[in-house]
Amino acid sequence: MMKQTLISALVLASLSAPAFAAREAGDFIVRAGWAQVSPDESSEDVAGNGEFSVDSNSQLGLNFTYMLTDAWAVEVLAATPFKHDVGLPGIGNIAEVTHLPPxxxxxxxxxxxxxxxxxxxxxxxxxxxxxxxTNDLDGALTDLELSDSWGLAAQVGIDYELNDNWLINASIWYLDIQTDVDFKLGGDSVSIETDIDPWVYMVSVGYKF
Structure with a gap:
């Protein structure tokens, strides 16, 4: 419900606000603040134990925006590394993974x-x-590896400019992340196709120059 409310508010603001050339081509904006990755995960069945679960994690979020015109821009999202616990129903957390999603x-x-x-x-x-x-089930689980992922991304956001340089920002991202989770179970190789597909929420302070 909170996610839907935030998205609706940002989209409504985008559609209802009048156009105004407050920025110019060549402006550069740096934002830094709190970012949370909240997976909307699903996976193939894991040896009859159900699907993987992946918990949320918050880190320092960074983004860098270059204004191509007064309205069009290119932005790069970065952050300190996110770390997630991975679990299975009835067993609990079994693994920990670290990732960066530039x-x-x-x-x-x-x-x-x-x-x-x-x-x-x-x-x-x-x-x-x-x-x-982190729980190898008495040595049954070994050799964990996740494949890297390429995918599409979308976002909505809003800047509120405090003065000519400083601003505050709120944004929501959706990232299409798919990975193959490879490991050995009792010595046998297993590969589980997993969709992580997180929503990323960010609140930050920015500086324009």
Whole structure:
């Protein structure tokens, strides 16, 4: 419900706000703040134990925006590494993985001289590392590895400009992340196709120059 309310509010602001050229081509914006990755995961059945679950994680989020015109921009999303617990029904957490999801977006800005809603679409690359079993079921689980992922991305967001340089921002991202979870179960190789497909929520402070 909270996710749907935020998305509806941002989309409504984007559609209802009048156009205004408050920014110029060549402006550069840096934002930093709280970012949460909330997976909407699904997977193939894991040896009769159900689907993988993946918990949420929050980190320092960063994004860098370059204005191509007063309305069109390119943005890069970055962050400190996200770490997630992976579990199975009835067993609990069995593994921990770390990832980074750098994303490049093309954006279109609407709005007045202070309020700048925007929408964006682009490409995500997710790199996984430090995969390890935290519960190997008495040695039955070994050799965990997740494949990297390429996928589409979309976002809505809004800037509120405090003055000529400083602003505050709220944004919601959707990332298409698919990975093959490879491991050995009792010495046999297993590969489980898994969709992570997270929603990313970010609240930040930005500086324009």
């Amino acid at each position: 994303t490049v977006m093309a954006q279109y800005y609407f709005g007045s001289d202070k309020i700048r809603p925007y929408i964006g679409a682009g490409i995500n690359y997710t790199y996984f590392w430090d995969e390890e079993f």
